Amino acid sequence: MEHARVDHDREHQAGGGDTGVWASTRETLKVGIQALLIALVVRTLLFQPFNIPSSSLVPTLLVGDYLFVSKYSYGYSKYSLPLSEYIPIKASGRIWGAEPKRGDIAVFKLPKDNATDYIKRVIGLPGDKIQVIEGVLNINGKPVKRERIADYETLDAYGQVTKVPQYNETLPGGVTHRVIEINGDNGFWDKTELYTVPAGHYFMMGDNRDNSTDSRDLANVGYVPFENFVGRAEMIFFSIDEGTPAWQIWNWPTKTRWGRLFSTIN
Template identity: 80%
Template sequence: MNTGQARVDREGKTEIRTAEPGTWASIRETVKVGVQALLIALVVRTLLFQPFNIPSGSLIPTLLIGDYLFVSKYTYGYSKYSLPLSEYLPFQAHGRVWAAEPKRGDIAVFKLPKDNATDYIKRVIGLPGDKIQVVEGVLNINGKPVKRERIADYETLDAFDQVVKVPQYMETLPGGVTHRVIERDGDRGFWDNTEVYTVPPGHFFMMGDNRDNSTDSRDLASVGYVPFENFVGRAEMIFFSIDERTPAWQIWRWPADVRWGRIFSTIH
């Protein structure tokens, strides 16, 4: 293989000019830096932070469709599901290392127990051993209604992309975490009156803040109780946000459609 450059001289003879040593050194250095950057990115994504985007409205008003956020993977320790493409791994490791259990009120990403592959994001509502029930729209934990206070209605989009106002509340969970929830269908939605759920050991009960538009642990057939092993990490910060009707790749629409006030905001 010829690694030089060919040229024809005045007499029609072809001669080979070898590349300057400094050129190959520069190429090797560029490749080295690129490989190092990829390895650092892989380590960061695997062990520290992983980016996610919000494709549905189940956590409105806390998280909006079009939000892009960082999830800390070290917060709860590491399991098989902390690794990229975990559903394709040939081994079946169980448990967690450096484990720290989620706290009530955390917004967390987890693998859907039904298939152990689909990423879901919800709020931690019930801890192992808790009894959870919703009665006329009011969340009850261990037999006691959770405090909620009606605040100004929230403006959102209905199924026809029309702006509508829906009831909004400040909800305070046991332990002191306060966050907003909305009741799109008032207190008569499908999941506003439920059975009593008893959270099994080693599992957690997850719910969306958009209480009438969230498939979560109330639906035992679709989500149910989430094993601690399935947790990927805790949502920490929004690093980008754009109107849900605008694709992020349409850069020319950013000035008008990016939600500038949400960028670099922490998640509660």
């Protein structure tokens, strides 16, 4: 067997090198295709990475956070597929569906176009009555408990550092999270109509209550169908200062928010 192998090597040395190069290329392509298939399966069925481009969920999520969203948490719909907005799929509903819980931070497809990825917190469940009265969230006729804590430091419209009111808000069911009120309790969305969440839909809000386009704006977001949910935000795997592109590796030592890496999302 050893002798046969030596003869085979001599044959390639005598002019059969192209065959060896093709075999090596074919093996590389095979490994690459396998890796892509594994990545596609993981992205479709398990976890999908997202980054935060806006401040609507400050102070919970910051611009420059990169996070993993679990695709399996709510089951799967046509919007679970990568590039679903470009695929003419007529199927509706979900398989292996598990309903979102109040307080979850979830990624969903904007109902207005069924294509844009949005991320907000689940506030209202099907059948709930939601209203904001002088900045206080009311669910089914009862004000949600909120406790004033230390002011939150952020930037105003002119890029100047400012401190704004911050609260611990405890939703029915026990989830406690922080919210901020940049305009106090007198912002545009701090006094709303009474919303009744339709069956099969959810009411979503940002934690930055005066700087979030969410379900309070019926014309642009409104009630979110269960089918449009993509997944639940689970963990921040990377975070970098706002305005610093993640690909600028040379800035990582000074611009990375090291304390946020691998933190779970509440």
